[in-house]
Amino acid sequence: MQILNTSLSDVKLLQPKRFSDERGWFAEVFNSSVFEQGALPSRFVQDNQSYSRQGVLRGLHYQVQQQQxxxxxxxxxxxxxxxxxxxRNSPEFGKWAGFHLTAEEGNMLxxxxxxxxxxxxxxxxxxxxxxxxxxxxxxxxxCVRWDDATLAIEWPLGTLARQPIVSGKDAAGSLLQDAELPAV
Known part of the structure; x- marks a missing residue:
């Protein structure tokens, strides 16, 4: 597995190696030893899965306690x-990074x-x-609003036929300047 640096120093892009043949492919997507060697956590306590249609935008979510x-x-x-x-104390506070994640490539963030x-x-x-x-x-x-102008996230909205579909809770998110932030 390759662990790649990104424009945010603590965010990593992971590319599991795939072994392919005429039957399909196999990949190891988690190995605690590899994660420990890459200075990543090797203990996870919960798995979550979501299904969404095209144009659904979820986020920007975080927790102020019991951070994940x-x-x-x-x-x-x-x-x-x-x-x-x-x-708050990070030199990268308020900065964002975006990544294409596809099932076809199998990359992780x-x-x-x-x-x-x-x-x-x-x-x-x-x-x-x-x-x-x-x-x-x-x-x-x-939740911080996905469209907060101070963040200026470059969402690839041009690929959609309509505006993103956002939950009421996400639409009511705070602007970064007004948000209660995690104590990290």
């Missing part, structure tokens, strides 16, 4: 996955605690699976 690091991958379809650094996470479905549908380092705490969940 996330290992994200598309198990079907194609998404534009975004991480935003919300750590490591997003540490203290980051907001969201994604936009670009294919007809997508299933997203992510492992977390902490349990979900509904009362600690917060």
């Amino acid at each position: 690091g996330k290992l994200v991958r598309a198990v079907s379809g194609h998404i534009w996955d975004v991480a935003v650094d919300l750590r 490591w997003i540490p605690e203290g980051f907001a996470h969201g994604f936009l479905v670009l294919s007809a549908a997508a299933e997203v699976l992510y492992k977390t380092t902490n349990f979900y705490a509904p009362g600690a969940e917060r």
Whole structure:
């Protein structure tokens, strides 16, 4: 597995090696030894999976307590996955990075605690699976608006026939300047 640096120093792109033949392919997507050697967490406590139609935009979610690091991958379809650094003391505070994650390529994204996470479905549908380092705490969940002008995230909206489909909760998210931030 390759562990690649990204424009955000603590966010990593992972590319599992695939072994292919006429039957299909095989890939090892998690190995605690490899993660430990790459200075990534090797203990995850929860797996989450979502199914979304094209144009669904989920996020930007994070937790102020019981923060979660996330290992994200598309198990079907194609998404534009975004991480935003919300750590007040970070030199990268408020910066974002976006990545195409596809089931076809099998790439994954490591997003540490203290980051907001969201994604936009670009294919007809997508299933997203992510492992977390902490349990979900509904009362600690917060959301920064996906379209916050101060973040200026370059969502690939031009690939869609309409505006993104956003939940009411996500549409009511805070602007970064008003958000309650994680204590990292």
